Amino acid sequence: MTAQERMLEALRTEVLTGALRPGEQVVQEVVAEQHGVSRVPVREALQTLASEGLITHVPHRGYFVTRLSIPDLLEVYRLRTILETEALTAGIPVLTDADVNTIAELADRVDSAAAERDMAALTHANRDFHFAMFDAAGMPRLSRLLRQLWDASDVYRSLYFQQAGNRERVGREHAAMLDAVREHDVETTIRLHDEHRQHSVSWLTAALRREPAHRRTP
Amino acid sequence: MTAQERMLEALRTEVLTGALRPGEQVVQEVVAEQHGVSRVPVREALQTLASEGLITHVPHRGYFVTRLSIPDLLEVYRLRTILETEALTAGIPVLTDADVNTIAELADRVDSAAAERDMAALTHANRDFHFAMFDAAGMPRLSRLLRQLWDASDVYRSLYFQQAGNRERVGREHAAMLDAVREHDVETTIRLHDEHRQHSVSWLTAALRREPAHRRTP
DNA sequence: CCGGCGCAGACTGTATACAATCGAACTCTG
DNA sequence: CAGAGTTCGATTGTATACAGTCTGCGCCGG
Incomplete structure (x- = not known):
């Protein structure tokens, strides 16, 4: 590597x-x-993250962690809604039993990570859970666009997970999704995703309004 | 710069x-x-293009111009359909007169470039024409995703434009769009875009099937 | 007292030099 | 003669060194 x-x-x-x-x-x-390498590979990694939007690059000034504005956050969630609906519509009907089992297992992993308050593991497991469904559509470019959108908002999702109530809620929501997925019920799965997203976006906008204390990304 | x-x-x-x-x-x-610089800035540019998907990177082997498969091409057009519909729905109703004039002017530029057979200018003008409509939605992230999708397929669109019949057709299609745009007719604009896309995707898949002669991207 | 100017420091951007890896042609062997 | 091993060339990956640019602070003048 x-x-x-x-x-x-x-x-x-x-x-x-x-x-x-x-x-x-x-x-x-x-x-x-910190990582015992020269600046060159660091620059190239930053370059990649910048083109994904996770990092903002200002020539001759440097690289900064992107700060989402509320309108931007809303746009991300709107686009996610459109694209995730597309992915679920194509993916849920063609899930194999093995896929369903994988998804169930991933839901468990989310729960354990939540129980242990391991944010890094929780973020990862949560992504894996959702993308197991999205990837089933067999549309690699769609998956990729979705990953970008998730990356952009994950910065804030870690905030969301830090509250115990939200962690519990997510557990319940995932369980409900799993039931719908088991029955290949596309409509319900989509509806649950919409509600899931809806709740986190409202919570996050509220949180962002509460804490406008960062200085602007230069 | x-x-x-x-x-x-x-x-x-x-x-x-x-x-x-x-x-x-x-x-x-x-x-x-060729450009009188060292390899470092070249690498960083390639890195960016790779993360956009225009270029494929294989560690220790090099960077290769991405070769689209037919399924990939179809996926790109399907995603474009979804996202462009969204952009037009939001954008066309709020176009100002100045915006419409800009669009009209861009349509002219496409025609002149087509008349002069200047492929680079044609590609650029064509993009500008369409993105003048998409950008009107005021959704920067959506514009960005669309640009990525366009980038991915532009490699092949230059093929499309090389045929005179296609160039003329595009001129007519753009004129029709312009009329719809002038009247802020969202539905017609979307329909015209769908037809526009539909024609190029069928032409391109046929062309790709005719010429499978490239060697695989390693 | 306040605002513009210049200087120092830090950090980025780029070039050059070196190390590591890969692939292909060539050789050697069964 | 076929096939596995090997060496060589080309190309990539990384480190180091140097040049350029921006920011913040202090100084000077109004």
Whole structure:
């Protein structure tokens, strides 16, 4: 595995778990030293994250963790709604029994991570759970676009998960989805996803309004 | 402007106009020498294009112009249909008179480029024409996703434009769209876009089937 | 006292140099 | 003669070194 791939993974995790906070500058030399590599692979990883939108690049100034505005967050969720509906419509009917079992297992993993308050594991397991359904559509580009949109909002989802009530709610919602998925009930699965999203977007906009204390991404 | 930005622009143009053909390897040193820079900014531009999907990266092997398969092409057009419909629904009703004039002007530019058989100009003007409508939705992320999808298929659109009949057809289709846009007729604009897309996708799949002669992207 | 100017420091951007990896042609062997 | 091993060339990946740009602070003048 190349150094830039390691850096990409490391940086993505740090952003997604909130170790690097929105608006914060990512100084190349610091990251390089922490991981024992030179600045070159760090730059290339940052480049990738920038083109995905997770990081914002300002020439001659540096790389900053992207800070979502509320309108941007709403747009992300609107696009997710459209594209996830498409993915579920194509994917749920063609799920095999093995797929369903995998999804059930992933739901368990979400629960354990939630119980242990392991945010990194929770974020990952949650993604895996949902993308097991999305990927079933067999539309790699659609999956990829969705991953980008999830990346963009994961920075804030870690906030959402930090509250115990939200973690419990997610557990219940996932269980309901699993039931619908078991019966290949596309309509219900979509409806549950819509509600799931709806709740987190309202919670998050409220949270963002409460805490406008970061300074703007320069 | 930094060197990597110049390289990004240059490489993107070369891929989109077909100067670099699908499947072909992009050798860093060659590109660097051609443009009088070192390999570093070239690498960073390639990195970005790779994360957008225009270029495929194989560690320790190199960067290759992505070759679309027919299923992939169909997926791109399906996603474009969904997202462009969304953009037009939001954008067409709120177009100002100035916007409409801009669009009309862009349609003219497409025609002139077509008349002069200037493929690079044609590709650019065509994009500008359509994105003038899409961008009107005021959804920057949606525009961005659409640009990615366009990038992915532009490699093949240059093929489409090389045929005179297609160029004329596009001129007529754009004129019809312009009329619909002038009247803020969302439904007709969407229908025309659907037909527009439908024709190019059928033409392109046929063309791809005729010419499967490239060697596989390794 | 306040606003513009210049300088120092930090950080980014790029070039050059070196190390590692891959593929293909060639050789050697059964 | 076929096939596995091997060496060589080309190309990529990474480190180091240097150049350029921006920011913030202090100084000077009004």
